């Protein structure tokens with residue numbers, strides 16, 4: 001199998017005030033181009049850490065002593081700063097759980113979108129076109145607003161527009177609807193998968209909403225305690241789970257997290273992610 005994303009036996013540790021937390025403990029996952037993979041698992045199982053690792057976007061207290069990550073053959077954990085930036089810009093797209101944190105509070109939406117599109121057509125008509133692709137109402141007006149003037153759903157559409165404008169080869173969406181009102185969740189989910197399908201983008205969809213995963217993902221990988229413990233076609237994994245944890249997960253309320261629920265710790269270097277939407281030169285690469 002030729003994988004566009006190949007995560008091999010990765011260990012990630014966070015150090016916090018003298019304590020070491022092993023967030024990934026020999027996690028492996030290989031994904032072929034064009035697949036839609038739902039990465040599920042309870043809070044704290046390591047989904048966000050795995051997703052962020054693909055772009056080497058882990059916070060500064062993370063270490064990865066073991067394992068390798070390949071994106072389209074590039075050895076991500078070994079890349080130089082410049083190559084890493086190029087890889088993020090040209091191949092990867094990230095949609096975080098909290099879209100507001102990916103936007104600059106001091107800059108109008110239009111300016112941020114313009115910067116995110118550097119190297120691509122980014123005149124007024126192009127910006128409006130990108131907002132229309134994510135079904136934003138009154139795009140002209142929205143371009144003049146600041147992030148604090150828009151709703152979470154609008155912010156997530158803007159982040160999706162910025163991310164998908166570059167037609168990334170791999171999209172990592174980290175519970176992108178968990179912080180949104182339930183009435184916009186399915187629409188945003190549909191939007192992401194529709195844009196990804198049109199662009200031929202491979203999707204890694206991190207979620208604990210099994211219903212959306214079952215509906216949109218062809219394959220499901222289940223994480224438990226820092227490892228992928230079950231992996232296969234969605235109908236098989238969700239329909240007749242074998243690992244005891246997956247059985248429990250499938251039996252639990254599939255509605256998942258409540259609106260507004262957040263992870264306690266951030267497994268994403270938010271500053272680096274935000275910078276990748278603004279000015280590539282600002283991206284701090286580790």
Ligand SMILES: Nc1ncnc2c1ncn2[C@@H]1O[C@H](COP(=O)(O)OP(=O)(O)O)[C@@H](O)[C@H]1O
Pocket residue numbers: 014015016021022023041042043044045046047048049050059061263265266267
């Ligand atoms: N920045 C961080 N500092 C310390 N520990 C962290 C950090 N981010 C995540 N962790 C810990 O790593 C483990 C995996 O977290 P995470 O990858 O966020 O899981 P999930 O996305 O599945 O909820 C958890 O025990 C979590 O508390």
Ligand SMILES: [Mg+2]
Pocket residue numbers: 047048049174175263267
């Ligand atoms: Mg998470």
